Amino acid sequence: MKIQDAVVLVTGGNRGVGRALVEEALARGARKVYAAARDPETVSTPDAVPLRLDVTDPETITAAAGRASDVTILINNAGVDLAVDDILTHELDDVRREFEVNFFGPLRLMRAFVPVIVGNGGGHVQNVNSALGLFVAPGYGPYTAYASTKAALLMVTNGLRDTLPAQGVELSSLHMGFTDTGLLRDPTVRKSPAPEIARKALDGIEAGAAEILADEVSVQVKAAAALDPAQIFPQTAAA
Template structure:
């Protein structure tokens, strides 16, 4: 896909990764960016980068009516970047209740699915375009410390594969991005190594250009992805040592 001249929409644009997407897409000469956030006041600095090309959009991806409205209003999108997500660092059995699991699944899975469903016909009208789903390496292997988050990302990974198959006929490229720990505010208390948001974004946008479907940004993600091919049970047993309530030091 030729990113230059395209129209992009980014959910969670005010976050650590989302804001970098806006900056890098401007460098690649897109014609317009719809920068989405639940609170558009948090987008002021991004809009100031280029008020003609960066359009702030209020959007909560778990609100079906809001998603439908944005899809109707932003009918020229050719690159959809589903970046909005959350991690509440809860176990599956150890959690006091199901609240964290429900919230993570609602945003990380149903929110992404809702956006893909709403924008599939929009992308078809633009000749196919591309969908980028920001997933996680933990969608491939569960980290019990953040077990319900891992499960939500696993669901989103499987969903990405299914959407890829369904939209192949209309020529839509569907990309799953699976970084390890990203150096953002969300992961400030997590140990190194961490991949920088800029590396995640640059690798992702290069994948859009190259037509690459699976992206593992950063050394940590690449190493564990490789280990999962050769010794999946070994990786599972290792990560199984990091239980809810324990320190992640040494991960």
């Protein structure tokens, strides 16, 4: 599906990868790009249409679907990582919050906007996932809760492939590792520039790709996911 002349909505479109996606869609000639955020005043991209939307608040989602009734491409980008370092001992409220934002948020948006997209003649839904949604590699156990939210989102995306394409709605899942958004300050980690991720994300939409591995980390993790865990976690085989 071409971005040119499409009407795009990006959740979390005020910063980081979300802002890069908004800018890239505009650069490719989208007719209109809604940059959705809890506080629309934080949207500073010229030519973007600020849209108030909290992915955990059904009322704002309903209102957004009414206002943005011309959407043909939905990009579920908004997400959080609340540093749940041990899923067995950390407060469950934070685990629930991650699921509310990272899983139920995109699900709410799809429930609200798929009928809009179908009514507009079809289009595309892209769910912004993570390399961790494919596999939790050694050393990343502290991200288990976050990874679980992204794995759940991946399963919903894949499950909907049984029904949505027949209604004219394409689906893609975008995976990435570390991204240079200002939130990750570890200088030892190689981070992909947000604009590079955005270009690959929209390239995938235009190419009709079902899954987009936007960086080398995602490619490596995807390959690791096909292996027997005992090959990657030696202690598993020794137990």
